[in-house]
Amino acid sequence: MKRCLMIDRQKAESLIERIEKYYSILAEFKKLTLEEYLKDIKTVYSSRYLIQVCVESCINLSNHIIASDKMGVPSEYADTFRILCKNNLIDEKLTAQLINMTRFRNRLVHLYWDIDDEFVFEIINNNLEDINAFVKSIKQYLKLLKL
Template identity: 45%
Template sequence: MDEKLAFQMRHISKYLGRLKEVAKTPREEYLRDSILQSASERYLQLCIESCINVGNRLISMLQVDQQFEAPKTFADVFRELEKQKITQGLEPAMTEMTKFRNRLVHVYWDISPEVVYDIIHNYLKDVDLFLKQVALYINKNNL
């Protein structure tokens, strides 16, 4: 496997693991713990950014053999992955994750702990599926 892809995929797994540990925390306890909230936001940001990095790396590898325009936005990365049949059905969810990443980075003062808690409990499955679909593609294509 490509070393850069492997590195980023290991990080996705690490951040997912940490977020899944946070998910074991009862809601009320989570909402009282500002340190846990901050750590969760950072792990979520890093997890999403690692997904973007994986997508960008795969796209750049494909561009060696194919002529197509590079993604202009992070959301475009996930659109292109769908177009190239690397992922299936994940573009809407991953685009929403990208939008949330942008909020974490650029509008961090307006992040609701309840929303982060909800993402941790209901949307990490999309990142899990992203990781599985990408791994399948990489294995199938000997990348």
């Protein structure tokens, strides 16, 4: 597939830096036990927000690449990851995980009053590496483009 190569390097790097910053803060919460996590309301609410903005930044980065390289038009947030998969930037397993993270992001935004904080803790401990894998895949792609 011919690439348009109109990706704004500074924008992509800025989004990657943001994702990595959010990821590193969330990773700190892995040191906590479930009881410690649930007891600290500031940690609970900040982790919810950090997951939301981290996933949104992944979506924004994906949309920038998709639009720049004319890969297609996503009809919903989850489509951004499907399009990246279709264009071999991420694999199917990671795509499925990122779609699940996007669904959870939607829940955080639209059903914020009905969030299971034990589930948030599980995401931090079991699914955070999906964000890291996404960033690595995008960095590899940008390196191939020599950006």
